[in-house]
Amino acid sequence: MHNWPSIDVLVKQVKTAKVTAKDLVDKAFEFIEKNRHYNVLISELKDEAYKRAAEIDDRIKKGEDVGRLAGVPFIAKDNFLTLDGFTTAGSNMLRNFKAPYQSTAVTKLLSEGAILVGKANLDAFAHGASTENSDFMVTKNPFDESRVAGGSSGGSAAAVALDMAPFALGSDTGGSIRTPASFCNVVGLKPSYGLISRSGVVAMASSLDVIGPLTKSVDDAALVLDVMSGPDGLDSTMIEKDAEGYRNIDSLKSLDGIRIGVVKDFMNEGLDEKVKSRIQDVIASLKRFGAEIVDVSIPSIELSLPVYYIVCPAEVSSNLSRYDGIRYGHHNDKAVDLEDFYLKSRSEGFGAEAKRRIMIGTYVLSSGYYDAYYKKAQQVRTKLINEFNRSFESVDFLVGPVTPGLPFKIGEKSDDPLQMYLSDVMTVAANLTGIPAISLPVGMVNDLPVGFQIMAPFKSDRKLLELSKYIESNMK
Amino acid sequence: MANTLSRDEILKLAKLSKLILSEKEIDEMQKELSSIIEFVSKLSDADVGDLEVSDQVTGLKTVLRDDKSINYGYNLDGLMSNVPKREGDYIKVPKMLSES
Numbered sequence: 001m002h003n004w005p006s007i008d009v010l011v012k013q014v015k016t017a018k019v020t021a022k023d024l025v026d027k028a029f030e031f032i033e034k035n036r037h038y039n040v041l042i043s044e045l046k047d048e049a050y051k052r053a054a055e056i057d058d059r060i061k062k063g064e065d066v067g068r069l070a071g072v073p074f075i076a077k078d079n080f081l082t083l084d085g086f087t088t089a090g091s092n093m094l095r096n097f098k099a100p101y102q103s104t105a106v107t108k109l110l111s112e113g114a115i116l117v118g119k120a121n122l123d124a125f126a127h128g129a130s131t132e133n134s135d136f137m138v139t140k141n142p143f144d145e146s147r148v149a150g151g152s153s154g155g156s157a158a159a160v161a162l163d164m165a166p167f168a169l170g171s172d173t174g175g176s177i178r179t180p181a182s183f184c185n186v187v188g189l190k191p192s193y194g195l196i197s198r199s200g201v202v203a204m205a206s207s208l209d210v211i212g213p214l215t216k217s218v219d220d221a222a223l224v225l226d227v228m229s230g231p232d233g234l235d236s237t238m239i240e241k242d243a244e245g246y247r248n249i250d251s252l253k254s255l256d257g258i259r260i261g262v263v264k265d266f267m268n269e270g271l272d273e274k275v276k277s278r279i280q281d282v283i284a285s286l287k288r289f290g291a292e293i294v295d296v297s298i299p300s301i302e303l304s305l306p307v308y309y310i311v312c313p314a315e316v317s318s319n320l321s322r323y324d325g326i327r328y329g330h331h332n333d334k335a336v337d338l339e340d341f342y343l344k345s346r347s348e349g350f351g352a353e354a355k356r357r358i359m360i361g362t363y364v365l366s367s368g369y370y371d372a373y374y375k376k377a378q379q380v381r382t383k384l385i386n387e388f389n390r391s392f393e394s395v396d397f398l399v400g401p402v403t404p405g406l407p408f409k410i411g412e413k414s415d416d417p418l419q420m421y422l423s424d425v426m427t428v429a430a431n432l433t434g435i436p437a438i439s440l441p442v443g444m445v446n447d448l449p450v451g452f453q454i455m456a457p458f459k460s461d462r463k464l465l466e467l468s469k470y471i472e473s474n475m476k
Numbered sequence: 477m478a479n480t481l482s483r484d485e486i487l488k489l490a491k492l493s494k495l496i497l498s499e500k501e502i503d504e505m506q507k508e509l510s511s512i513i514e515f516v517s518k519l520s521d522a523d524v525g526d527l528e529v530s531d532q533v534t535g536l537k538t539v540l541r542d543d544k545s546i547n548y549g550y551n552l553d554g555l556m557s558n559v560p561k562r563e564g565d566y567i568k569v570p571k572m573l574s575e576s
Contacts, residue, residue, distance in 0.1 A: 434533030
């Protein structure tokens, strides 16, 4: 599954007319069509992609500079608003939604010459860890069709693993980029909170949501991050990008002097033994490369999942209150009055998981319970942030697994929402604290991929990429 | 295991959430929400003293932009194209009160 060279190589080939943008779109659709039975894409944008490829090839013939992603096909998770095609968020609520404007991230990629070829499947409104909550279909794991691809950006991860495009976009509220990246053997980057504009991305939980790339390599992730990052004036929660940007990340020559903390709390009995031994092998390699390895305990990390499943549904219930069927989204034709219209439109448009989260969020925010749940969760969140900050005073990075186990069977957890929530146990802390984190592919166990998670201090995305690049280059 | 949430609480939450639930959904919600609420109740033992709440992580405060009009590129036709019922440039909504 490595049918694409690096994005830098592709762009060079397009710019020197060794290949055309049309050739690349041909190749993308070759793999899209061959792999349709994996249920990866909600929509294929074939006509639009060929039209754009022709424009790009034309501009290259005229000698114009088409940009840093000239002719490179990509796939966006279907919660990114795009002017081409529909934007469904994987939900019946937005089944026929035609976006009237476009997400900044997609616009920035297009303005550098990238070509959108399709929109990827996800758990409806990004609620889930397996895409089994998609209102349309379940994405199958590229390594074992009886297993899930992970979620919620499962379509995006599977798309990259199946060579449908060199890169895809995902969103990560509690692990939704890292988990599917780990399950599908690709690189998944969750940048620092606020680094990429979320304007035009369907909101899930606004204090946690970030968007990021899923790619074949760390260099590709860095390039896509470099293009997408930086304030756009449309998202008021943004931070500045690194002064050096995110290119040329191969500066590390060894890991001498780098202190790496192993999150002890993730390496306990809840972790699959075989995954654990793979992760320990990687840690042993880091030591061999010169890093100083220390065990780190973050006492409140065991509370990060309960905190998440209060804060996240609270924000979800607020964000989903906008779906009333009046201006857009599913609506009921037979309602007798406005109240009835709201009730019927929402009850028909939302699936089981969205309803569950709206109800939990409403519960924890209701007077009488607010202090015990929501306020308490936000205080424990402060405690967690303080503990992470303290850890990063003595180590440069924190590492561990991405998920407690290998990709699970389709149906294995879908009947028990709490079991599904437990899959997020190792990923939510990075969202609650806002720090950058990555899932790096580190080989197979029982023919299924394992991801290695690295977390870095807030705004240290560049350092995170440099370490990841080093590991990728040296761990063959 | 006894359910933490009563059937009446589920119905009240559904009403506040502007959702109608079928009998089957009510039963499932009662069971599922009870186990989820029980799970998140682990927090009740956490010692937080008088720690401030964190509702954001960037530390940014009141981000303002210049008081100038900006063309965001939205167009009326695009915005109106998803409206289920319209009359000209107006959005039609069902009546506020039913006649009964």
